[in-house]
Amino acid sequence: MKIHEAEARQLLADAGLAVPDASTATTPAGARAAAERLFSGGAAQVVIKAQVLVGGRGKAGGVKLAATPQEAEQVAAGILALEIKGLPVRRVLIAPAATILREIYLAALIDRSSRGVLLMASAAGGMEIEEVAAKSPEAIVRVVAHPHAGLLPYQARQLGFGIGLSGELLKQFCVIAAGLVRIARSSDADLVEVNPLAVVPAPELPGGERLVCLDAKVTLDDSALDRHPELAAWRDADSEDPIDREAREQGIAYIRLDGSIGCMVNGAGLAMTTLDLVTQAGGSPANFLDIGGGARSEKVAAAMRIILADPGVKAILVNIFGGITRGDEVAKGLIAARDQQDRVVPMVVRIVGTNAKEAAELLTAGGFETAASLDEAAEKAVALAGAGGAAR
């Protein structure tokens, strides 16, 4: 689960890391009030940032500066009227604008290859890490945190020296790096990224510079949300489609795509394969949908509702390889679901494995189009969708 920058900054601040004071607003007047507070606290300029769960908001006009409370109100009004990559901006973050001397990239993430928490740092902050990796891979320094103790002090130093830090800045960097790993572990985050980690003037300090976290991106592990109700409450229900929500609540993995063939499959790998074969047969899938193992008839009915809620669906392909899942349960669910639906679209059903024979009898009696192999099912579904959804 992705969380907004405002909440990600809060996690960093709660961990004692240097994050500039900021607040959020959902109206231009609220943004003005927040800006007034920052200006009276000594800020020369404020930055107003759209809170949306997609990248590229700067390029989309979602991050702007303001020099007065009035300007902050106008700028916030403009940003709150934006839609960025299809998502409306409902909230802005207002923070003091920093004088940035240099930018560093720092992230803690779950890494498959090392099977641990990987720290990545680069002196070339401010741009996407993929860009750095492509342009100058040698500029990225990596270290894997200890599996039980977290980031050890020598590992943090190794990273900091690796990107050319020393003295006071190195000390601050080590505190922040260890903090990111601590947040990742205590919040069950897959990713805790600070980009940029900015070097800003600090005349009061020996080196005259200090580090501040100017942006934060955190992704939480969906499998661990149950044990973090306070973090789960940060789910942005507004940017979640109602159909996606129903799927999530039913324990169905659903991803809407833009094609015309609705797919209902058990198992993620087989569901992906079904999309591949539909595409290969010249069709275009309307969704990825995995009903999971052991699905009973009510879940099948819910899956059918979710698929048919997409008006672009012209045909449905059901592909079940019964193991834990019993074919006859799925067949009963399909029959019940069809009787409950207002909208009728042609369907091709393939059920093999556990109780496939019983399933076949039920489906034949119910007048369903069936297929023996996955390739045949894909071809039939493409033909049915091509017929423009004519009645069976």
Place this chain on the structure above:
Amino acid sequence: MSILVNADTRLLVQGLTGREGGFHAAQMAAYGTQIIAGVTPGRGGERALNDTTPVFNTVAEAVSATGANASCIFVPAAGAADAIAEAAAAGVKTIFCITEGIPVHDMVGALAIVQRHGARLIGPNCPGATSPSAANSGVKVGIIPASIHLPGDVGVVSRSGTLTYEAVQSMTDAGIGQSTCLGIGGDPIIGTTFRDALELFAADAATRAIVLIGEIGGSAEEEAAAWAGDNLKHLPRVAFIAGRAAPEGRRMGHAGAIVSGASGRASDKISALEAAGFKVALSPTELPRLLREAGYAPRS
């Protein structure tokens, strides 16, 4: 022979008294697996599987009383990583974890314990392994349906569950049997990788061809291909990669199945496998034909 599971496997089931654990243990026993103990904290002293199998409070007790040398875990996600650590610390060397949805940071800690004890973990979020030895019998650990198997000499390794069943069924239908069929799991952090599985198959005299079934996300297929290019030349090898039509940035069901930026794409995996001498199928049903084209012939 086979890899990982065979006639010497003396299996204990963690979570044997639960619904899933009990059901699948009965299926495993019916196929021919020796299930010698169960572990459920607080249920020690009971007997399970129609009164045939003792239940212990701890894995250590079960191992010392029965000599169990492998474990299959059906414990719910919140306690599964702990169950893995317990098995490893008790000296179990081969640990299968079927449980789906284990928090990934829990796995980081558990896997380090597994490695420290010199054990091998398969999974989590995997269907287990089957080594068929006759029609409808052999040794299976996990949840793969027994009916799809045929004894033979092709090693199958996969990240998926039902997709594996699909592929194995198509092999069995074509008269191509399996030495061992292994599901390594769809999570980002798993104990046994494709490369590990290929090394095991390469060392198994009874395996004469390889089927690898991968999917988008991560780079485990590429890493396996890099190893296979130098070390697997003697075996006919075919592959299938799921997710060619998957959009970027979306998690396709499995926690690990995601194309992010330039990594994890199906096309890169297919190229890497082809460069390592794998014939790559466009549908799981093509695997038997490609095996034959790669020079494999089933022993009659």
